[in-house]
Amino acid sequence: MKVFNPTDEIVIRPNQSWLHIDWRGIVQYKDLVMLMVRRDFIARYRQTILGPAWFIINPVLTSMMFTLVFSRVLGVATAGVPPILFYLSGMLAWSYFSNLLNTSSTALLHNAALFGKVYFPRLIVPLTMSISSCIAFAIQLCTFLAVLIFYAVTHRVAVSTPHVLLAIACQPLIVLQTALLALGVGLCLASITAKYRDFQHLTGFVVQLWMYASPVIFPFSRIQQKFPGFAWIAALNPMAAIIENVRALFFDSPAMPLPYLALSIGISASVFVFGVLIYQRTARTFIDTV
Amino acid sequence: MSHPTISIRNVSKKYRLGHIGMTTLRDELQRRWARWRRNQTALGESAAAAGGASEFWALRDISFDVHQGEVVGLIGRNGAGKSTLLKILSRITEPTLGEIRIRGRVASLLEVGTGFHPELSGRENIFLNGAVLGMSRAEIRRKFDEIVEFSEIGKFIDTPVKRYSSGMYVRLAFAVAAHLEPEILIVDEVLAVGDVAFQRKCLGKVKEISTGEHRTVLFVSHNMNAVENICTHGVLLRHGEMVREGRDVRDIVRQYIADHPHQNTSPFWQNDSNAFENDWFRIDRFYLTDSNGEVISHPVANDSSVTVVIEGEVLKPDSNLQIGYGLFTDEMDLLYWSTNLDQPEASWVELQRGACRLTSKIPARLINEGEYRVGLFLSLYRRRWFCEPGVKSPMLSFEIRGGLSDSPCLVTRRPGYLSPVFEWQIRSGVELLA
Numbered sequence: 001m002k003v004f005n006p007t008d009e010i011v012i013r014p015n016q017s018w019l020h021i022d023w024r025g026i027v028q029y030k031d032l033v034m035l036m037v038r039r040d041f042i043a044r045y046r047q048t049i050l051g052p053a054w055f056i057i058n059p060v061l062t063s064m065m066f067t068l069v070f071s072r073v074l075g076v077a078t079a080g081v082p083p084i085l086f087y088l089s090g091m092l093a094w095s096y097f098s099n100l101l102n103t104s105s106t107a108l109l110h111n112a113a114l115f116g117k118v119y120f121p122r123l124i125v126p127l128t129m130s131i132s133s134c135i136a137f138a139i140q141l142c143t144f145l146a147v148l149i150f151y152a153v154t155h156r157v158a159v160s161t162p163h164v165l166l167a168i169a170c171q172p173l174i175v176l177q178t179a180l181l182a183l184g185v186g187l188c189l190a191s192i193t194a195k196y197r198d199f200q201h202l203t204g205f206v207v208q209l210w211m212y213a214s215p216v217i218f219p220f221s222r223i224q225q226k227f228p229g230f231a232w233i234a235a236l237n238p239m240a241a242i243i244e245n246v247r248a249l250f251f252d253s254p255a256m257p258l259p260y261l262a263l264s265i266g267i268s269a270s271v272f273v274f275g276v277l278i279y280q281r282t283a284r285t286f287i288d289t290v
Numbered sequence: 291m292s293h294p295t296i297s298i299r300n301v302s303k304k305y306r307l308g309h310i311g312m313t314t315l316r317d318e319l320q321r322r323w324a325r326w327r328r329n330q331t332a333l334g335e336s337a338a339a340a341g342g343a344s345e346f347w348a349l350r351d352i353s354f355d356v357h358q359g360e361v362v363g364l365i366g367r368n369g370a371g372k373s374t375l376l377k378i379l380s381r382i383t384e385p386t387l388g389e390i391r392i393r394g395r396v397a398s399l400l401e402v403g404t405g406f407h408p409e410l411s412g413r414e415n416i417f418l419n420g421a422v423l424g425m426s427r428a429e430i431r432r433k434f435d436e437i438v439e440f441s442e443i444g445k446f447i448d449t450p451v452k453r454y455s456s457g458m459y460v461r462l463a464f465a466v467a468a469h470l471e472p473e474i475l476i477v478d479e480v481l482a483v484g485d486v487a488f489q490r491k492c493l494g495k496v497k498e499i500s501t502g503e504h505r506t507v508l509f510v511s512h513n514m515n516a517v518e519n520i521c522t523h524g525v526l527l528r529h530g531e532m533v534r535e536g537r538d539v540r541d542i543v544r545q546y547i548a549d550h551p552h553q554n555t556s557p558f559w560q561n562d563s564n565a566f567e568n569d570w571f572r573i574d575r576f577y578l579t580d581s582n583g584e585v586i587s588h589p590v591a592n593d594s595s596v597t598v599v600i601e602g603e604v605l606k607p608d609s610n611l612q613i614g615y616g617l618f619t620d621e622m623d624l625l626y627w628s629t630n631l632d633q634p635e636a637s638w639v640e641l642q643r644g645a646c647r648l649t650s651k652i653p654a655r656l657i658n659e660g661e662y663r664v665g666l667f668l669s670l671y672r673r674r675w676f677c678e679p680g681v682k683s684p685m686l687s688f689e690i691r692g693g694l695s696d697s698p699c700l701v702t703r704r705p706g707y708l709s710p711v712f713e714w715q716i717r718s719g720v721e722l723l724a
Binding site for chain 1: 379383386388407414422
């Protein structure tokens with residue numbers, strides 16, 4: 001018979017502190033995370049002809065549309081970067097963010113049937129989602145690099161190889177910060193939607209508006225030029241610094257001022273902590289109110 | 291055994307009735323606003339109390355211990371709190387008060403197919419489902435062949451699950467659950483699908499696990515026979531409170547049965563409240579008569595028959611309309627079911643639209659002395675239960691006393707539920723030698 005390790009004892013108690021997170025459980029269920037990531041990936045592209053190619057088609061078509069509308073028709077400046085590269089780079093972090101925000105905001109409601117039947121650490125679900133979105137990010141990054149190389153070879157943009165390698169090496173940090181922010185906001189929304197369905201309708205809308213508030217289709221420097229006194233308001237949006245950083249890493253466009261960068265990281269981290277705690281708290285008894 | 295496997299201390303669970311179900315933000319704001327205004331104008335406490343959400347205690351102060359290898363039967367009527375307790379034990383929700391300590395992994399046998407994804411193949415789903423239930427990938431890989439063999443899926447293992455027949459789906463799901471090796475297994479038979487073979491498989495598995503592997507089982511069932519047979523420990527719940535707990539399972543089951551409302555203990559039942567309403571058959575009366583056709587009022591002797599009479603109206607004729615009764619002992623152990631469709635199909639009598647009356651005899655010289663109950667059986671064969679005997683069905687009762695046999699050797703009650711008098715062929719010794 002197996003010798004019982006007393007630390008394996010499970011204690012069930014009401015109103016455990018907000019900080020109570022089942023870390024050991026998450027480690028035990030690490031295989032579940034990988035299997036769920038696999039499931040998300042496979043299930044998404046079963047019975048499609050192009051399969052994962054949609055990860056490429058989507059941002060490329062969007063960037064082409066942006067180029068047409070914002071660059072050609074409206075004449076929005078792109079800080080000296082070729083428009084298609086400008087939009088592709090802007091969309092890198094942005095799509096990861098909007099993907100993760102959208103999926104994680106349904107973490108509780110869409111899994112109600114599962115959560116109502118079996119226990120596993122509830123944080124497994126958002127963890128899975130953030131990894132799933134990484135796959136899309138990686139493919140999108142490759143797409144961007146391919147276009148970048150094409151532009152470099154045809155001498156339409158000046159790129160130095162070590163510079164680009166450094167930029168690629170920094171991407172995990174970018175993803176990490178974006179994930180913190182998206183999960184923080186998404187899990188807050190997930191917790192609120194568990195009780196009030198109103199916010200279900202709000203999420204899509206918020207993501208859309210947020211994109212226009214972030215420098216996806218315009219450079220942040222433009223805000224600094226036009227409204228020098230109010231740039232700090234735009235910098236309160238942590239996505240501004242993230243997107244600008246991606247561009248600054250790949251091109252010679254001006255980087256985000258350091259205080260703004262610190263602000264962005266600080267906000268992302270605190271939103272993340274808040275989101276995780278409120279999600280943990282809600283998930284514990286959420287099944288009673290479904 | 292110094293440490294119990296499960297130790298439950300003063301566990302209570304409160305639900306707020308007004309809050310269950312979907313709320314919209316507007317409702318909540320309205321409620322808050324109303325409450326706030328009431329406080330402002332100090333309208334008095336009675337109004338506030340009336341407007342507040344009512345509370346409901348699903349469990350109240352439950353405490354008991356379970357040791358390793360015990361099979362605990364949770365007994366109680368619907369709404370007694372059994373499922374709530376299981377939900378708390380499996381950490382799906384939290385108690386409002388109290389504490390539970392569990393040593394070991396908890397898994398539920400009947401949550402089959404949780405986390406199955408229709409687009410994935412059988413193979414992928416085995417891994418996913420196993421992981422959801424708490425197995426590691428290495429553990430699943432080790433048992434994979436066994437699971438596939440048990441499920442009888444064979445060559446379809448790489449086909450997406452959405453193309454499986456429902457039988458294959460359930461078999462695969464059950465195979466994964468059956469190969470879990472939790473220290474504590476929860477079996478909620480109330481949730482089981484109506485497939486008899488499947489239920490038998492579950493019961494078999496429970497027995498195997500508890501006797502052979504010394505694991506702890508929590509068993510919920512309305513089948514008292516199964517509880518008595520399998521469980522070593524009983525917990526009786528009533529309206530969220532623990533009435534009794536201990537190793538004397540037989541006595542606890544007896545008490546549970548005594549708790550049953552005795553509203554239908556007469557030999558006559560009339561449908562006054564339009565119960566069991568359905569499109570096919572309206573049941574009007576259900577009663578027992580003696581051999582003279584009169585409603586029985588006295589104990590019946592073993593050598594005379596009892597007639598079960600079912601009267602009602604056929605609203606929509608259907609060859610699968612199955613009407614009959616189940617005969618139970620006073621401890622609600624089922625003896626048998628008997629219905630109008632038990633004969634070969636050629637001799638079925640078609641039920642015409644309109645009033646009808648079905649009668650059937652419980653033959654003389656069949657059941658032993660004692661008290662018995664008769665439960666109404668109404669269903670569309672294999673499609674739908676209108677009234678399952680013993681499950682909220684109207685119950686008639688009667689007593690058999692005396693008239694056992696003319697034999698001087700059978701004057702007192704013998705053990706057993708049946709007391710038939712059969713013929714014996716006897717040959718003498720000389721013939722056998724030939």
